[in-house]
Amino acid sequence: MVNDKEIEALGSILVNVEEPLRARFRALFTLRNLGGSAAIDWISKAFADDSALLKHELAYCLGQMQDERAIPTLVSVLEDTRQEPMVRHEAGEALGAIGNPKVLDILKRYSEDPVIEVAETCQLALRRIEWLLSGQEQWKDDSPYVSVDPAPPAPERSVPELRTRLLDESLPLFDRYRAMFALRNLGTEEAVLALADGLQCGSALFRHEVGYVLGQVQHEACVPQLAAALARADESAMVRHECAEALGAIGKEPCLRALREHLGDRERVVHESCEVALDMYEYENSGQFQYADGLLRLQGAQ
Numbered sequence: 309m310v311n312d313k314e315i316e317a318l319g320s321i322l323v324n325v326e327e328p329l330r331a332r333f334r335a336l337f338t339l340r341n342l343g344g345s346a347a348i349d350w351i352s353k354a355f356a357d358d359s360a361l362l363k364h365e366l367a368y369c370l371g372q373m374q375d376e377r378a379i380p381t382l383v384s385v386l387e388d389t390r391q392e393p394m395v396r397h398e399a400g401e402a403l404g405a406i407g408n409p410k411v412l413d414i415l416k417r418y419s420e421d422p423v424i425e426v427a428e429t430c431q432l433a434l435r436r437i438e439w440l441l442s443g444q445e446q447w448k449d450d451s452p453y454v455s456v457d458p459a460p461p462a463p464e465r466s467v468p469e470l471r472t473r474l475l476d477e478s479l480p481l482f483d484r485y486r487a488m489f490a491l492r493n494l495g496t497e498e499a500v501l502a503l504a505d506g507l508q509c510g511s512a513l514f515r516h517e518v519g520y521v522l523g524q525v526q527h528e529a530c531v532p533q534l535a536a537a538l539a540r541a542d543e544s545a546m547v548r549h550e551c552a553e554a555l556g557a558i559g560k561e562p563c564l565r566a567l568r569e570h571l572g573d574r575e576r577v578v579h580e581s582c583e584v585a586l587d588m589y590e591y592e593n594s595g596q597f598q599y600a601d602g603l604l605r606l607q608g609a610q
């Protein structure tokens with residue numbers, strides 16, 4: 309039974325800069341799974357931190373919770389230009405995930421943000437809400453994943469056709485994302501290799517989303533492409549971060565090697581991602597009941 313005290317104990321771990329990042333991540337995921345206004349308040353407080361990795365994950369979790377009480381926090385993060393682009397991006401995407409039309413005006417405004425990742429995110433979030441309003445979400449989504457995605461999967465099933473659309477930079481990002489999520493849902497080696505080709509495309513936002521979905525599919529076929537993107541020093545940190553997490557999710561020996569190599573990366577978001585990815589890997593492979601075990605640990609400590 310979860311009581312306010314336990315939520316408070318988890319929240320205190322989440323906001324405590326003295327705690328190791330991995331413990332704070334586990335507390336965050338437990339709070340996300342518990343939900344409710346107290347959990348949202350604690351997650352909102354943690355935006356005062358200086359780890360972009362942690363803050364972007366806070367915004368991601370608030371979006372995935374799909375609770376409208378998180379809207380004010382997410383709007384203020386999106387508006388705060390002192391926040392890193394990766395964090396503002398995730399706040400915009402989270403507003404799209406919650407899907408309330410009352411944020412349409414704000415998303416329109418930030419669709420023209422000078423930070424391209426933020427602008428593109430808000431354009432996508434707008435399209436998602438408009439799509440929800442069109443009533444098409446009734447259409448059956450056969451996604452095997454529980455995530456709330458920035459675009460619905462395209463209905464097509466042909467990998468060559470979806471690949472062409474994915475890589476066509478003259479198309480709106482929303483349509484290319486639809487192809488991306490359709491390929492992810494197919495999850496075959498051919499589909500995964502098509503997705504990995506997307507790591508060469510022009511938009512950093514697009515490439516980071518490719519990294520994210522490859523982490524969801526967890527197919528070994530794309531390990532060389534993910535490791536190459538992680539190793540590319542001139543690649544955007546947001547993309548390298550997502551590739552690191554995907555490698556952790558796939559968890560084969562070459563993945564772990566690549567992650568260990570970047571534990572001392574110059575880019576803070578990248579070395580923190582490698583640390584968290586290796587921790588998640590260890591947990592998933594140590595017979596632990598679940599990764600988001602903040603509460604279990606808490607109970608164990610009492």
Ligand SMILES: [Fe+2]
Binds near residue numbers: 397398401516
């Ligand atoms: Fe993202």
Ligand SMILES: [Fe+2]
Binds near residue numbers: 364549550
């Ligand atoms: Fe991320």
